[in-house]
Amino acid sequence: MSAKKLGVAILGTGNIGTDLMMKVLRSPVLECRLFAGRNLSSPGMTKASLLGVPVSAKGFQSIVDLKGELSLVFDATSAMDHQKHAPVLKELGLVAIDLTPAKVGKMCVPAVNLAECLNEPNVNMITCGGQASIPLAYAIKSANPGVEYLEAVSSIASRSAGPATRINLDEYLQTTEQGLSLFGGCERTKAILNLNPAQPCVHMQTTVMAKIAQPDLERTRAAVAEMVARIKAYIPGYQLVLEPMLENGRLVAMVRVDGLGDYLPRYAGNLDIINCAAIAFAEAYARQRTAQT
Amino acid sequence: MSDGKPTITVCDATLRDGSHAYSHQITLEQVKAYATAAEAAGFNFLEVGHGNGLGASSLQVGESLVPEGEMLRAAKACLKRTKLSVHVIPGFATINREIAHAMDAGVELFRVGCHCTEADITQRHIGHVRSEGREAWGVLMMSHMVSADILLEETKKMQSYGAQGIVLMDSAGAYFPADVTAKIGLLAAKLEVPVGFHAHNNLGLAVANSIAALEAGARIVDGTGRGFGAGAGNAPIELIAAVLIKQGYPTALDLYKALDAGDLAAKLFAGSLPESNGVTIVSGMTGVFSGFSKPVQRAAKQFGVDGRDIFFELGKRKVVGGQEDLILEVADQLAKRSKDAGQTPPAP
Numbered sequence: 334m335s336a337k338k339l340g341v342a343i344l345g346t347g348n349i350g351t352d353l354m355m356k357v358l359r360s361p362v363l364e365c366r367l368f369a370g371r372n373l374s375s376p377g378m379t380k381a382s383l384l385g386v387p388v389s390a391k392g393f394q395s396i397v398d399l400k401g402e403l404s405l406v407f408d409a410t411s412a413m414d415h416q417k418h419a420p421v422l423k424e425l426g427l428v429a430i431d432l433t434p435a436k437v438g439k440m441c442v443p444a445v446n447l448a449e450c451l452n453e454p455n456v457n458m459i460t461c462g463g464q465a466s467i468p469l470a471y472a473i474k475s476a477n478p479g480v481e482y483l484e485a486v487s488s489i490a491s492r493s494a495g496p497a498t499r500i501n502l503d504e505y506l507q508t509t510e511q512g513l514s515l516f517g518g519c520e521r522t523k524a525i526l527n528l529n530p531a532q533p534c535v536h537m538q539t540t541v542m543a544k545i546a547q548p549d550l551e552r553t554r555a556a557v558a559e560m561v562a563r564i565k566a567y568i569p570g571y572q573l574v575l576e577p578m579l580e581n582g583r584l585v586a587m588v589r590v591d592g593l594g595d596y597l598p599r600y601a602g603n604l605d606i607i608n609c610a611a612i613a614f615a616e617a618y619a620r621q622r623t624a625q626t
Numbered sequence: 627m628s629d630g631k632p633t634i635t636v637c638d639a640t641l642r643d644g645s646h647a648y649s650h651q652i653t654l655e656q657v658k659a660y661a662t663a664a665e666a667a668g669f670n671f672l673e674v675g676h677g678n679g680l681g682a683s684s685l686q687v688g689e690s691l692v693p694e695g696e697m698l699r700a701a702k703a704c705l706k707r708t709k710l711s712v713h714v715i716p717g718f719a720t721i722n723r724e725i726a727h728a729m730d731a732g733v734e735l736f737r738v739g740c741h742c743t744e745a746d747i748t749q750r751h752i753g754h755v756r757s758e759g760r761e762a763w764g765v766l767m768m769s770h771m772v773s774a775d776i777l778l779e780e781t782k783k784m785q786s787y788g789a790q791g792i793v794l795m796d797s798a799g800a801y802f803p804a805d806v807t808a809k810i811g812l813l814a815a816k817l818e819v820p821v822g823f824h825a826h827n828n829l830g831l832a833v834a835n836s837i838a839a840l841e842a843g844a845r846i847v848d849g850t851g852r853g854f855g856a857g858a859g860n861a862p863i864e865l866i867a868a869v870l871i872k873q874g875y876p877t878a879l880d881l882y883k884a885l886d887a888g889d890l891a892a893k894l895f896a897g898s899l900p901e902s903n904g905v906t907i908v909s910g911m912t913g914v915f916s917g918f919s920k921p922v923q924r925a926a927k928q929f930g931v932d933g934r935d936i937f938f939e940l941g942k943r944k945v946v947g948g949q950e951d952l953i954l955e956v957a958d959q960l961a962k963r964s965k966d967a968g969q970t971p972p973a974p
Contacts, residue, residue, distance in 0.1 A: 491743060529949065
């Protein structure tokens with residue numbers, strides 16, 4: 334059976350990489366042939382070893398060494414590292430799914446542009462806040478001509494934000510804003526990120542706000558409801574907690590994302606949303622390859 | 627009298643914290659008039675900008691009437707001895723955009739703040755400001771929410787990133803004087819850099835808490851003209867001046883000019899001066915960010931619920947500054963709940 338699965342590798346063994354690994358293990362069409370990092374005793378490596386996943390501490394080199402068995406690589410390292418990995422992966426003919434804010438390849442939000450991305454050598458998954466907010470922004474745009482301004486605010490549990498996230502807040506904001514502009518069809522955008530240390534941990538929550546000259550609330554509600562249903566197909570914990578409404582001259586809609594609880598507990602919807610999006614792309618790519626051969 | 631008492635750095639946050647009290651509609655004329663008064667009084671720093679700091683003008687926390695670059699330049703033109711400072715929260719403000727622009731506008735001090743447990747997100751911003759040769763302090767907001775030991779741990783991180791001063795903000799106006807004594811006392815004893823306190827008056831203790839901070843070893847104190855700030859306002863800076871003089875701290879402040887600054891704030895912002903009311907008291911009791919007062923009162927009206935209930939619910943959820951969007955969700959839930967019950971919800 335496993336011969337039919339698409340061989341993938343995961344690079345980076347932090348929160349994102351480890352959670353991805355657990356999702357790949359569940360996939361009917363993907364097979365994790367390598368989990369690569371730098372430290373064999375990291376919690377992620379330990380988890381992978383326990384689950385019987387092949388691991389390597391040789392980082393990117395181990396992917397180059399194993400290239401014949403791989404079709405696709407999830408890069409969960411850092412933006413700076415992915416800049417270096419991307420050209421090599423392209424040369425090796427390996428599809429790259431970039432989970433850093435490096436933005437080398439095409440930005441992908443599966444609920445919006447999955448089909449357009451399937452032939453790309455490198456797809457960028459934007460940010461967790463981007464994956465949560467951009468579909469709403471897209472729905473708002475589709476229901477309202479003349480969106481003047483879009484804003485996305487995400488709050489995540491402090492414990493779900495690892496060191497890379499914390500040191501890269503500026504990149505997070507910039508990348509999320511670019512994604513909002515691209516998919517929301519609106520030049521002026523703003524992203525805000527809050528970390529909340531409350532115990533028990535808060536679930537990821539994202540609010541999209543828009544300035545629209547003449548908002549059509551009914552059409553917006555219908556478009557958002559349809560979009561939420563489409564996202565739920567690959568992110569089951571995505572739920573609308575505040576239906577689109579008008580308040581103080583702004584259109585507001587809010588979602589909460591409950592994670593699947595694969596690696597971090599269910600509050601870490603931010604991990605899930607970007608990883609579920611990456612898996613959705615990888616599975617669609619695998620199915621397309623199978624159909625073609 | 628002044629023998630042995632240390633010199634205190636006085637920071638005037640009127641044109642930053644007051645932004646909350648004015649729904650971020652402060653005009654250039656008001657900036658110029660007040661900055662001139664702050665300079666005359668001899669306050670060490672004048673903080674200017676959106677209530678939530680650089681880059682915070684947004685639908686989430688309110689849009690500023692005047693772009694921050696214009697506000698900063700207008701203030702800077704009125705200042706000589708008094709230095710220009712800004713509040714910076716990573717997650718709102720970025721280095722390449724807002725901090726770079728503020729440096730161009732002549733900002734001398736960057737007070738880089740975060741929620742009281744998240745100091746590591748300030749590392750890059752503090753480091754960058756220092757590498758550019760400007761002054762950087764670390765600010766812990768909502769500092770009532772954790773113990774003195776955790777505050778020490780977090781502020782030590784900021785100090786290691788290069789912060790040249792540390793300020794604890796009582797963002798929810800929730801401190802009692804004994805809390806101030808314990809927390810400021812520990813930091814003043816253990817940190818190498820000067821420590822300061824930024825009070826809010828939600829429980830009527832802003833001046834008393836500021837005095838407690840000074841007695842516990844604070845070398846920096848924040849105030850605003852007539853207390854013009856979020857929630858029930860801050861420690862009125864004219865009262866801080868009076869306290870410093872009466873208590874014998876050596877100061878270069880001009881008492882009458884400091885008193886004039888307070889009177890000017892009252893005139894410039896007449897009709898919007900903060901006052902203690904049911905909502906601000908509950909904000910202090912529940913330990914919810916003072917800046918939520920206006921949006922909570924607005925949501926209470928729109929959803930037909932009691933603003934005090936919104937605050938109690940937000941307090942249960944332990945929201946932090948910047949999570950203003952949750953006000954609408956909570957108000958919506960309360961409205962649905964009371965509709966289901968067919969009555970107004972009981973007070974907690």
